Amino acid sequence: xxxxxxxxxxxxxxxxxxxxxxxxxxxxxxxxxxxxxxxxxxxxxxxxxxxxxxxxxxxxxxxxxxxxxxxxxxxxxxxxxxxxxxxxxxxxxxxxxxxxxxxxxxxxxxxxxxxxxxxxxxxxxxxxxxxxxxxxxxxxxxxxxxxxxxxxxxxxxxxxxxxxxxxxxxxxxxxxxxxxxxxxxxxxxxxxxxxxxxxxxxxxxxxxxxxxxxxxxxxxxxxxxxxxxxxxxxxxxxxxxxxxxxxxxxxxxxxxxxxxxxxxxxxxxxxxxxxxxxxxxxxxxxxxxxxxxxxxxxxxxxxxxxxxxxxxxxxxxxxxxxxxxxxxxxxxxxxxxxxxxxxxxxxxxxxxxxxxxxxxx
Amino acid sequence: xxxxxxxxxxxxxxxxxxxxxxxxxxxxxxxxxxxxxxxxxxxxxxxxxxxxxxxxxxxxxxxxxxxxxxxxxxxxxxxxxxxxxxxxxxxxxxxxxxxxxxxxxxxxxxxxxxxxxxxxxxxxxxxxxxxxxxxxxxxxxxxxxxxxxxxxxxxxxxxxxxxxxxxxxxxxxxxxx
Numbered sequence: 299x300x301x302x303x304x305x306x307x308x309x310x311x312x313x314x315x316x317x318x319x320x321x322x323x324x325x326x327x328x329x330x331x332x333x334x335x336x337x338x339x340x341x342x343x344x345x346x347x348x349x350x351x352x353x354x355x356x357x358x359x360x361x362x363x364x365x366x367x368x369x370x371x372x373x374x375x376x377x378x379x380x381x382x383x384x385x386x387x388x389x390x391x392x393x394x395x396x397x398x399x400x401x402x403x404x405x406x407x408x409x410x411x412x413x414x415x416x417x418x419x420x421x422x423x424x425x426x427x428x429x430x431x432x433x434x435x436x437x438x439x440x441x442x443x444x445x446x447x448x449x450x451x452x453x454x455x456x457x458x459x460x461x462x463x464x465x466x467x468x469x470x471x472x473x474x475x476x477x478x479x480x481x482x483x484x485x486x487x488x489x490x491x492x493x494x495x496x497x498x499x500x501x502x503x504x505x506x507x508x509x510x511x512x513x514x515x516x517x518x519x520x521x522x523x524x525x526x527x528x529x530x531x532x533x534x535x536x537x538x539x540x541x542x543x544x545x546x547x548x549x550x551x552x553x554x555x556x557x558x559x560x561x562x563x564x565x566x567x568x569x570x571x572x573x574x575x576x577x578x579x580x581x582x583x584x585x586x587x588x589x590x591x592x593x594x595x596x597x598x599x600x601x602x603x604x605x606x607x608x609x610x611x612x613x614x615x616x617x618x619x620x621x622x623x624x625x626x627x628x629x630x631x632x633x634x635x636x637x638x639x640x641x642x643x644x645x646x647x648x649x650x651x652x653x654x655x656x657x658x659x
Numbered sequence: 660x661x662x663x664x665x666x667x668x669x670x671x672x673x674x675x676x677x678x679x680x681x682x683x684x685x686x687x688x689x690x691x692x693x694x695x696x697x698x699x700x701x702x703x704x705x706x707x708x709x710x711x712x713x714x715x716x717x718x719x720x721x722x723x724x725x726x727x728x729x730x731x732x733x734x735x736x737x738x739x740x741x742x743x744x745x746x747x748x749x750x751x752x753x754x755x756x757x758x759x760x761x762x763x764x765x766x767x768x769x770x771x772x773x774x775x776x777x778x779x780x781x782x783x784x785x786x787x788x789x790x791x792x793x794x795x796x797x798x799x800x801x802x803x804x805x806x807x808x809x810x811x812x813x814x815x816x817x818x819x820x821x822x823x824x825x826x827x828x829x830x831x832x833x834x835x836x
Contacts (some may be wrong), residue, residue, distance in 0.1 A: 362753075
């Protein structure tokens with residue numbers, strides 16, 4: 299006689315923003331097997347990049363792979379092309395790129411935290427964080443002209459200069475958000491529904507994080523010191539005050555705390571950039587067609603994002619390969635679910651902050 | 660007891676499905692429910708159950724694997740229902756139009772009442788679309804409640820009342836008017 303029951307979660311579920319299906323094999327309340335199906339939103343962006351778009355347009359196409367980390371996608375692609383063309387961009391453009399990258403990280407992390415609260419049944423906190431997130435969206439609209447899909451980065455620099463009169467407004471908004479984040483820290487450490495309930499749930503130990511190749515906040519919450527921002531020298535991250543944030547517990551609470559600490563660090567970086575923004579042009583004209591192979595990595599809000607491009611000297615590229623953070627984390631996800639209660643599954647899933655549009659491309 | 664139809668307009672429930680979008684429109688829909696834009700002041704609440712919802716918000720071009728789920732969710736929703744296509748991809752396919760795994764917009768599979776353009780649609784536009792959808796929902800409710808005749812007038816031949824040919828097909832009488 300069969301002792302286990304199969305419970306599906308998805309593809310359409312109230313706690314999911316996007317279609318993904320998990321098939322949990324449960325023995326009473328315990329999960330003993332997980333099967334993930336992530337391919338619902340596969341669109342075929344990689345193929346289209348080599349057949350129907352020229353290389354200078356792909357930066358805007360790959361931004362549509364994912365709306366949450368759109369800026370990281372277009373930046374990574376653009377940086378790879380610039381590496382092939384041997385282009386040098388101005389330092390002002392570099393700083394503006396970091397500014398947008400960090401703003402994107404702030405709003406993505408805030409969305410994840412609010413989603414975690416909603417799945418814990420703390421609707422008021424969800425509303426509070428979503429309300430405060432609008433300050434960041436305002437800044438993004440002020441800088442780039444759009445709230446979500448910016449189309450800000452182009453090959454050779456950025457598309458819009460920072461208006462001097464908007465700097466004051468940006469600083470004010472960042473200050474407000476910084477104060478609010480301090481308040482969240484208090485809630486996430488002391489409030490019963492957000493801290494004690496989450497302690498010891500969804501554990502990932504340091505050894506497992508290393509073995510299952512976890513990246514991003516998931517790995518940093520387990521104490522694995524891995525962050526692409528620490529390793530690259532393409533963008534001057536060390537000049538703007540980057541500090542790696544880690545935690546040792548590896549449970550849902552630790553992930554939340556790591557995200558909160560990264561929020562504070564990102565806001566500090568944005569303030570530093572605004573205070574010391576160098577003068578100069580934001581765009582340098584670049585000629586030529588990409589020839590050869592290039593590989594570029596950047597830290598998206600969820601972990602390492604990697605692009606491999608191969609050009610043959612014509613306007614069409616031969617190959618564009620996108621390796622996204624959630625895709626690398628799936629073995630770790632499946633491992634965490636094992637041995638936990640089924641009732642915890644939505645909360646654990648929200649703490650991963652998965653992005654299926656990225657994964658399926 | 661309560662007149663449920665009367666209150667449907669005051670508190671429509673939303674079902675949201677991502678049919679292959681980039682998450683951009685989805686987070687904007689979430690932003691609509693947040694305090695700054697506050698779609699809930701119209702009585703709108705987000706629900707995950709198709710059997711309780713009145714408004715169907717769809718984002719994204721339809722990928723081959725989501726189209727079955729899309730049609731399934733649509734058929735599970737009770738009448739009257741309104742479908743709102745959020746974002747340029749849901750309307751026309753947008754940048755994904757010629758990709759091998761993608762259809763050109765959701766209206767190939769389900770009837771759409773309101774199209775909301777934009778990449779990504781701003782919350783103001785989405786609220787505008789939902790309010791427009793509420794009008795359509797009310798109109799559809801009225802249409803459903805309209806009484807219609809089942810029989811034609813009986814004919815009289817040789818002083819005998821003949822009802823043999825008086826049965827009317829649904830909608831036949833309306834079409835004449």
